[in-house]
Amino acid sequence: MKQNLIGALCAIVIMGGAFAQTPKKPVAKPAAQTAPVVEAKDAATIEFEKFRAEMEDSNPAELFEMKGEEQWKTKRGPKNVALAESCDLGQGVGKIDGAYVKMPRYFADADAVMDAERRIVWCMVEKQGFKFDDIAKKPFANANFTPDITNLVTYVAGHSRNMKIAVPLKEPKVREAWEIGKEIAAYRAGPYDFSCNTCHGTDGKRIRMQNLPNLSTPAGAMKGVQGWPGYRMTGGVMLTHQWRMGDCFRQQRFPEPKYASDAVAYLLTYMIGNANGQVYKGPGIKR
């Protein structure tokens, strides 16, 4: 028992140390299947929380926010235009304060309900002239690569830090997106008959030791929203909420949702909309 506890603590220290020196390098995983006892796992969770609290002062997400700020303000793409002078996230061209917590929302110019990432991609394509397929080819970060869109989303999300989630659910198109998102969450299919709700539709459930938030409740939905985009200590990569949706479908044994699609935007509308009124703390740190 004690050995497991010490092992878990050591792993955290190693993760912390490795992270401080080489943030981009994947961290060696502790032997995953040697099951620590409940108390040890809980202690490990507590240690992680402490570590995260200490890291808040020098949140690695800020590095990505800085890169994103530069990319937001620089003239780029075939049309040589800056997003800052062309992209409207719903608060007026170039305005980003509070934009993240007010999305997904409906954009008449695109005739679509869009989450923050989808909207920024739309701006990059329509305003700057980038090709959608080029962005969608490698949309998410890995150990060696962080796409521009991840930096941009993190920058925009950082400008909603400590603001209340306010998805405009009274807007009919957004309301419809919420309703469809709710149905997508309930849709069982695939070899294991799983839906999103198999894991995320009831209070107080776990897979192994991982707590599963109930996304149909305000508190559970907020748990699914908080901390994204997030810096993942395992692997040392910055990942977005869009990425997280895809990883859920992977584990659901579904095919992959298309990048920046209606399906992902509607699910995000359902989940983030259910978290309305609660305070978003900005880009975070994930295990």
Next chain:
Amino acid sequence: MKNNIMPAAMATLLMIALPAAAEGDYRAKAIAVIKKDFQPRGQASIDRLAEDGLQAVCNRTGNKPPEGVGRAMEADQLADVKYPADGKLMGDWKAGEKLAQSGRGFTWSDKPGLPVGGNCYNCHQISPKETSFGTIGPSLYQFLKLRGTQPDIQKYVYSKIYNAKAYNLCSDMPRFGHIGALGEKQIKDLVALLLDPESPANK
């Protein structure tokens, strides 16, 4: 009553009887969006998005099918269970424990191939030595003591793992034998994990 026509007919009636406007509208739109917005990756092919009859009934009824329909379709699922030719339902609990630990299989990042993991500890408590267990399913610790005296318990456990929907039509649990995820040997080993007196689950 034993043939498959009755449940199928009942299911069809159920579909017709359900109010289309109340929930069908957004559900139909959701299905259209799912069909449009997913792409195959790795072994996760696009045909996985289609509902089979059971999934359709569970999806349509919020996982609460009318009792008659549920019973009839459960009987259908049970009729589909294939038992070992040698009549032996218990295998090696040690192999079962190893299989129960693994959650691998069927995701787009898994290598295709069988057998896959049993996924048991993801959702169930079994051996007290494994304290990292999920709670989506009930605890199976002390299964022999709590359930072992019931008649045909081996057959029940074998059938339940083979096709969990034979006993609860919209159960969260996958149909491991029905979909070919676990073969005869794997299911026997898992039966032993729950019912062998030497298994840690019963210590």
